[in-house]
Amino acid sequence: MCTLDNIIQIIGKEVARLILGLIGVLVVVVVNALVLTWVERKVSGHMQRRIGPKEVGPYGLIQPFADGLKLLAKELLTPANVDKPLYYLAPVIVFIPVLVSFIVIPFDGFLQVKDINVGILVILAFSSLSVLSILIAGWGSNNKYSLIGATRSVAQNIAYEIPLLLALLPVVFMANSLSLRDIVEAQREGWFVWRWQFFAFLIYFIAATAETNRTPFDLPEAESELVAGFHTEFSGMRFALFFLAEYTNIFIASAIATTFFLGGYLGPVLPGVVWFFIKTYFLVFVIMWFRWTFPRVRFDQLLNFSWKILIPVAFANLIVTGGILKL
């Protein structure tokens, strides 16, 4: 008889843990996207003096399922003259970095798929990949709006990845490790956001908002200019994958901020995983708050802001932190 133990024996403990972890990650990704779509609709509703969804289920809780079902049922339209391999590949590629990033995030002291000693490097390296998917989505769509959106996205991501990295480095210095769990454990004496790294936190958060293409930095999909930017030509489930990736990216960006600056899963009384989700979802809420409050910046203003303000400040912060630690 084939039992679970047998399977684990055959494939090895490490692999079994990874497979289990990946399944868990997939569940988290989908559930998170469902929750966030509902939250976004409710948050935007209340910010705009309306109620938001309320008909489907209590408080509209079933609404995301209805939305998801609708997207699944929709026809997959392929416009004429698209670059087929790229066009079909883009929604899939957008999803890979998202999944990988989840592997190293510590939801609790023990709840982590795999603690890699270069954890943050894995996340940063793979999140750069999402630009690639946006670029090929825009290039493959045979649409000028998509193309402009994609090129904007590339310029924006290059500009904002630098301050993002520079803001995370001082924390790595202080924790003396690249492993995410070590970084959390280093905050037992106090969160890094209060231990001299407030500016780093601000820079990270701004850069992360830009990396996830959210208002006021949502230029790649600026509605009033580019209709829907790089995903203009995607419909049905292909669009849903971009949508899913966007919300998961927001979650990951907030999760990293939580891990690096807000003490991760650390917190009194409640279990660690609860603390982790409270902190992360609070940051997600702040990002949504931005979206429904601010107008959009212009493209040159966006790049200037990164190159002329964020990067110099982040560099200064890095040098000062390094200097103090050395002394």
Added chain:
Amino acid sequence: MEISTKIKESFPSLEPKECPYEQNGYHLSIEATKSNIVDIARFFIKEDFYLADLCCVDYIDYLELVYFFSKHDKLLRIKVTLKIDPEKPSAPTISHIYNIAHWFEREIHEFFGVLFDGHPFMVYLFLHDQIDFYSLRKKQVPVPDEDKRLLNSFKPEEQEDGFFLNLGPQHPSTHGVLRVVVKMNGEYILEAIPVLGYLHRMHEKMAENRTYQQFYPNAARMDYLGALNFNLGYVTTVEKLCGIEVPERAQYIRTITCELNRISSHLLWLGAFLADLGGLTPFLYTFDDREQILDILEAVTGSRLTYSYFRFGGLFNDVDDNFVDGVKKFINRLRSRFSMYDRLVTGNVIFINRVKDIGVMDRSYPIRYGCSGPVIRSIGIPFDMRKHEPYAAYDRIDFKIATGTNADNMDRYLVRIQEMENSLDIIEKALKELPTGPIKADKIPKKLKPPKGDIYHTIESPRGELGIYIVSDESDVPYRMRWRVPSYSNLMTFPELAKGTLIADAIATLGSYDLVIPEIDR
């Protein structure tokens, strides 16, 4: 008249004829010829006149081009006519002198078949290339073969030094169905060409087929956001043409409802403009306020968007105390909301960076393009038809005109915000002085048959100067009705303003015009 002697000095062959302003709406009329019309246009632009309107009337024996030149600083309107042969109609262009004539002449070409010599881009403005007759001619005239080569819709070709992007007709930022073909180099606009006609309904032809009363609802369909103002423009023009006196109470109620309409239009613009800039939330806030106005107006007029509230000689029905209370309540509510808009929008750093010093207009624009409304007031010219050529009860109410200084998008925003506050003041004063009495003039005939003649009358719509030109031949149907709409001349400035700017800025500028496309297309 001073200008009359000046014209005689410059053009000894001309004989300026003084006209009764109360009857015709213009002070002087001049008969020009093909040989001197260009020099006359040059003379007028030197004298700081702007080309208010250029239209054509088909008198069967001859076609008559009618030019209206007006001034911004004082009330002076001069009609210049040019008779042309209907068999082979042609006239010299003045589009190199007045840029606005560029579109006017294209329009006349497609509706009357008049060819303008020297016009750089003689292509249909509204119609598509399947139309093979001239629609506003009184007799059916087929399009001659040599003219058919001009009947190509605009189809841009890809070029080496840039690419074309179609903004519209279904694009989120070109409210309604405007299409702008932009030639771009990266994010920069090299050239912008508005393509019109997606909502063209030929209201001017419809007017020639129905009585004055029957045409009345059409006015509201042109500008659905300033419907009451368009109604009023039409009604007052016909009243002036027929010599109908309107009771005082009706005049005041017309003023109040029109100002409410103006505020509702500006509120919608405010939301849409910010949505263009990426801020979606204010849209819902302004709709919330606008809803209050619509409720108030619905109670008196019976409709929420395309009103037909006014009647020739008065109103459809009287207002009651509920209306007065509702308006007073609304005034208080909106005043308290302005401070919220200020905190939410005006002071926002991102907003300021997006609109300040963007889309700066040149001082020559009002003359060359004849732009009007908040667009011209943002340049600093206090040109407002309500003061310039008062109608309804505006001459009895003291009010301020909001002006800007920089002529940028920020100023156009501020002028409109200020205008809403001024409108609230007007409504408040009008309510205080609201006289009692009848709301309708007695003895209005069932069938209006105005005396022979023509009239040009203007009002200030939420978007600017609305001019209506009616030619009457003593029948109950207008012989020719011409609408000079404000968005038309405002939009004309866009190609020049957009050149060399970023696409994001161009869209902000386009939003700041407050365009209503059905009004342009008619």
